[in-house]
Amino acid sequence: MLPDGAPRASALSDVAVHAGVSHQTVSRVVNGHPNVAPATRERVQRAITELGYRPNTAARALVTGSTRSFGLVTSHINQYGPAQTLLGLEKAARAAGYSLGVAILDDDSEAAMREAVDRFVAQSVDAVVALSTYGQAVEALRRFEAPVPLIAVQVGRDESRPTVWVAQEVGAELATRHLLELGHRTVHHVTGPPDSLEARGRMVGWRRALEDAGAPVPEPLHGDWWPCSGHAAGRELAARVRAGQDDVTAVFVANDQMALGLLSALADEGLSVPGDVSVVGFDDVPECAYFTPPLTTVRQDFAELGRRGVELVLARLRGEPLESQPVLPQLVVRRSTGPARQTV
């Protein structure tokens, strides 16, 4: 692989010799400083391409204290939302000339968060972006005093530090109102994990929409984002329907994966969607449209979130206190919602 007698990569000084100038002049050309004579600049440029020179990031970082890189701290990168956001983040960071390091938390503890940020700081990253963490990690984030800007993405609004977020409440209200408008007396809710700010935001929006409409607010069922917990919630709701509890005609599920589990449970129990029960999810994962039936859901633009995260970081680095507006979610109506069934 590595050709053993490989000549070491050429450095600034090699280019300088090759072009017959001082190393500093080369540095100036590389960094696009003004005040270099066009002829000189051109000569240096040629030497650079001829030698295939690439500046050494470590040396640069050592003297400037900046690596032109961000650290991304996250925990659930195997889920659709965070993964999609990572995509947007990386692309925007790259476009701005920054590279991205990732740290995945083993658990959502404060210690794990602190350790991850510490490692990034030792690596002299220019900023740390915390993506979709929760539990104690997000609490830790709040109090953190790091020697670099620390930006939170997608954890819901947070007064204590710069944040990019999707207006979860708005999305939840959209979903809930959609169901109420179809004539459902109330809407049940399957939550995400209690320590997730996203999950909390969705619950708040759901409750507010019900209260605004004067509808009763049933006790929510609790899930953990995964299909299995949605399945359990579905069985529970089906049992209630069979027990004659006739207000169970509509469910707002806090994400699409749990909605999938719920759909599967309802089907197993012989309930039809949307005939017996209407279901709305959240996220709009690409699979949604192919669920049985295709799922009505709330779309979040995750890639946009990533882009805005980088925007916010860059503004921060320039010292501009940019106030970020929330990304607005949209309702996507498919076939899992319909009019309420007639109660007997």
Next chain:
Amino acid sequence: MLPDGAPRASALSDVAVHAGVSHQTVSRVVNGHPNVAPATRERVQRAITELGYRPNTAARALVTGSTRSFGLVTSHINQYGPAQTLLGLEKAARAAGYSLGVAILDDDSEAAMREAVDRFVAQSVDAVVALSTYGQAVEALRRFEAPVPLIAVQVGRDESRPTVWVAQEVGAELATRHLLELGHRTVHHVTGPPDSLEARGRMVGWRRALEDAGAPVPEPLHGDWWPCSGHAAGRELAARVRAGQDDVTAVFVANDQMALGLLSALADEGLSVPGDVSVVGFDDVPECAYFTPPLTTVRQDFAELGRRGVELVLARLRGEPLESQPVLPQLVVRRSTGPARQTV
């Protein structure tokens, strides 16, 4: 955020002064060199914690030429497999004291791949791991002469460079044989993108299983990993069933997401699974068990793949030419497969 008058982080020399030794002794303690008197070591240790010293990665990288970091090049990190593998990779890398940078290719071109690797090289990463890339990118990989070890993960076996891979063919054979054993005369196949090595491997295994059993090998349908293409394939197959083509009783779909689309299309067309058609997927994403019906599929252990990737990299860095064994996939039987329907 950043307390402006922040004192600069303490360096080796600060610790040295604090402990009353030379900076070199501190360096020795930090790097765990032998031949430091226990008492001295302890004194230095204390100074380190008191000052909250953390070694500066850039300075270290400058002199050693190693950053103790890997670069990960990938393109489809928003899909379940790659995301899961990233999880395993990051964890294993961290456990070994390495950090991870990511580069996501905008497209699967050679230029994109080359640029990503170049940037990592300029960052002095110790190794580059290419994850699940395809198209020209994977071709490029083959010919690459990088000044760091370059390891491929999950692109199927490749003689030309160190590779960690899942035995795709074996998984495809498992799936196909399972269907044949249920009495299906042949098995249709929906492929992944033609330039994906994984997709090719699965096709090879499928074909081999059919040939070994003396079954006819139908023309495969082509997909692109996404549910939509599976849906299209499902409609096509349903049309054939309705046209009386009675060998369409079993389908092996190259991934679960396409299988989902296919299930949805079959349901739309009034075909029952597994009554009319049996379906097998590939990957075993967590949603699988909640499809309608729950999907029989082939499980790949992505996290294991990540772990082995790191293992291979580390072996490489130590100069041991470790030969990696493929990760073996497993068949997971659920409810989407059953005996062949009786042909009229």
Next chain:
DNA sequence: GGATGGATTGTTAGCGCTAACAACAAGCTC
């Protein structure tokens, strides 16, 4: 008792780069 050798510690140089300043030429003003 002086030579030998291992363990421990310190000194020096330099990785590749940028910042700060110095040096010089060329063009201007009065």
Next chain:
DNA sequence: GAGCTTGTTGTTAGCGCTAACAATCCATCC
């Protein structure tokens, strides 16, 4: 033409660290 500015280039120092070597101490051996 002295004194100024402006544009261009070079020189020097040092970021924080490790490698290589030098220096010291102390036990051991003949």
